Amino acid sequence: MPGRRLSSFQQNRELYQQEMEAQEDYNKRKRRVRRRRVLFMLFALILCSGPLVTTILEQQKDLEQKNKEKAKLEATYSNLKKEKKILIQEVEKLQDEDYIAEIARRDYFLSSKGEIIFSTPKE
Numbered sequence: 433m434p435g436r437r438l439s440s441f442q443q444n445r446e447l448y449q450q451e452m453e454a455q456e457d458y459n460k461r462k463r464r465v466r467r468r469r470v471l472f473m474l475f476a477l478i479l480c481s482g483p484l485v486t487t488i489l490e491q492q493k494d495l496e497q498k499n500k501e502k503a504k505l506e507a508t509y510s511n512l513k514k515e516k517k518i519l520i521q522e523v524e525k526l527q528d529e530d531y532i533a534e535i536a537r538r539d540y541f542l543s544s545k546g547e548i549i550f551s552t553p554k555e
Contacts, residue, residue, distance in 0.1 A: 537549070
């Protein structure tokens, strides 16, 4: 009987080892599947984020260009406002008869009755 007990013990031990090996194989397969799933998700994330990143970079470049254009247009607008102000003042001056007479004398050498115009050379 002692020999038989030993063999049943060995059988149980072998069964236990087989079960443990089967469990290890199952765990290895499970880890492999998990690793593949993680790699697939990572790959999918990289593929999805690529177009998003390029879109963001393009929008950032466009925004920078628009801001430069806006600054130029604001400068132009400011200059036009100044020019408009000057032109409005000029229109107001041109409505004054004394100013018109002064320009006529200076630029066109017109004179009033009894006036003699002497032109001096400009240096």
